Amino acid sequence: xxxxxxxxxxxxxxxxxxxxxxxxxxxxxxxxxxxxxxxxxxxxxxxxxxxxxxxxxxxxxxxxxxxxxxxxxxxxxxxxxxxxxxxxxxxxxxxxxxxxxxxxxxxxxxxxx
Amino acid sequence: xxxxxxxxxxxxxxxxxxxxxxxxxxxxxxxxxxxxxxxxxxxxxxxxxxxxxxxxxxxxxxxxxxxxxxxxxxxxxxxxxxxxxxxxxxxxxxxxxxxxxxxxxxxxxxx
Numbered sequence: 593x594x595x596x597x598x599x600x601x602x603x604x605x606x607x608x609x610x611x612x613x614x615x616x617x618x619x620x621x622x623x624x625x626x627x628x629x630x631x632x633x634x635x636x637x638x639x640x641x642x643x644x645x646x647x648x649x650x651x652x653x654x655x656x657x658x659x660x661x662x663x664x665x666x667x668x669x670x671x672x673x674x675x676x677x678x679x680x681x682x683x684x685x686x687x688x689x690x691x692x693x694x695x696x697x698x699x700x701x702x703x704x705x
Numbered sequence: 706x707x708x709x710x711x712x713x714x715x716x717x718x719x720x721x722x723x724x725x726x727x728x729x730x731x732x733x734x735x736x737x738x739x740x741x742x743x744x745x746x747x748x749x750x751x752x753x754x755x756x757x758x759x760x761x762x763x764x765x766x767x768x769x770x771x772x773x774x775x776x777x778x779x780x781x782x783x784x785x786x787x788x789x790x791x792x793x794x795x796x797x798x799x800x801x802x803x804x805x806x807x808x809x810x811x812x813x814x815x816x
Contacts, residue, residue, distance in 0.1 A: 637803030
């Protein structure tokens, strides 16, 4: 069983479209995250979310919005996709407080054409 | 200055050598320090987790954190070609504010 799973693995879409990426964790963690890895391989936090608060990185455009139907899922919705959104998006989860077992998914490679 | 600095390499060493990977950080509030390994087109895989200063050993891997000098190290003993990957250091204050990563060091172990 994959601990943190993301779908789809690859996503190719046109500029202006709206798309979603799904993430599920079966580790029983209480906090989930979205990260963006750009073409230079730099990983940067976008959002972190637990049942108490959503923390948004101030540099993230408001076209990006996380949606959490329950503790085990955190989906990423992107409106009006732009060429610069092309990147690999990683979901992660951890236990708040200790950050022990901070685990990443295998990534979603998004290409906007 | 970026909060976590890491030399991107590449760093190339012969098989069996001891590898030393390093990062520096600037945020005194960081308490959690991690090393991840990332193979090409894969997600980061947690290698070492350390809270506050000190050493931690796991098999061929040793992580060191010196909070007084804001220096993070990862040592790999008896390096293997399968250790060839990008190694990312990461730090966090705690809570739910996410990890701050270095840019990653690309390590190549030559057979």
